[in-house]
Amino acid sequence: MLTDDGDPGGLLRFALLYAVIFAVLWIIPTKKPEVAAQRGLTVDLSRLVETTRELDDAAAALVAARERWLGSGEVDAAKAEAVNRALIGLEKAWLNDRGLQGRPWSRSIYVSPDPFSGYASWMLPGLRYEIETDDRADLPGWERVYIGAIRNLAERMRAVASMMP
Helix, strand or coil: CCCCCCCHHHHHHHHHHHHHHHHHHHCCCCCCHHHHHHCCCCCCCHHHHHHHHHHHHHHHHHHHHHHHHHHHCCCCHHHHHHHHHHHHHHHHHHECCCCECCECCCCECCEEECCCCCCCEEECHHHHHHHHCCCHHHHHHHHHHHHHHHHHHHHHHHHHHHHCC
């Protein structure tokens, strides 16, 4: 939430960006290069990783707007409530109306339960499913979905920043 004592040093920016980049980079198996080669894993998600730079810029703008607004000492309670609602709504950027592979009811493309066991959490499940099932035919399509979600999140962050005078 938006308070004058919260988020020291741009913690919001760091947390959002770190979570996305960690999720993007963790998708690719990191055990041993030879294991990836044996599985025929040649995945290029460089466009997706590049898109996170746009998110970094939006996060920096949001943190700067927040610091400027709070530093002004003119934070209206009603405006702060609206900004808080918008901040909470940022997570909606990760919802996909189509849902996930074989699970149209599971709409979060940021994290979802493992589709095979139902227990463990999967980060970026749309991409991970394509990689884990060794059927990467739709991987480019899912990469486009994630690029769109990251751009949507960046746009939402810019919109929240513009709410702060």
